[in-house]
Amino acid sequence: DAGVIQSPRHEVTEMGQEVTLRCKPISGHDYLFWYRQTMMRGLELLIYFNNNVPIDDSGMPEDRFSAKMPNASFSTLKIQPSEPRDSAVYFCASSRSGRAANIQYFGAGTRLSVL
């Protein structure tokens, strides 16, 4: 398996622009997680899905952030409008049900810079 695939790897945009990050989870995994990593706050959970349904979005910073999972093999995290403080590395992770649900596999991340 190719693992969790995220795109793009790097994104540079200007303040106010819309940003869309993409994730393809590992085939057969029914949990998908979006995290944000910054030096100040470390790794923070933003939202997670189970069987394409959002379960907990309490970590989403504000209404400018939205996430969707239209099918089992694709998810997006959108920021509109983007702000400089959104600059961070965004990770997607996936896991299976059951006890293995605790083991999350991470993608390589998208490094976002908002100027």
Next chain:
Amino acid sequence: GQQLNQSPQSMFIQEGEDVSMNCTSSSIFNTWLWYKQDPGEGPVLLIALYKAGELTSNGRLTAQFGITRKDSFLNISASIPSDVGIYFCAGLDSGGGADGLTFGKGTHLIIQP
């Protein structure tokens, strides 16, 4: 929410030395995980612990699930240059299904030549 305190924040060691790091939480966890993150990559799972008192090894790495269920330790023996990176502890307090992991802030391991 839960707080995870990971220490030390960074370690500067010589190649061949042993390394110890730990995590403590303000509440009980049912699962402890240890991840390693290389520069420009996502965290990769090293060891998973599911029972209080459990001691698990993965090559030169050994991790333990504390008896109180509020702490965990990771040891690396005879460090080598490729051990450089950021090590994260992560905990889960959910009993069965998946949930977002609570991560420590990480321990930066730097190996001096």
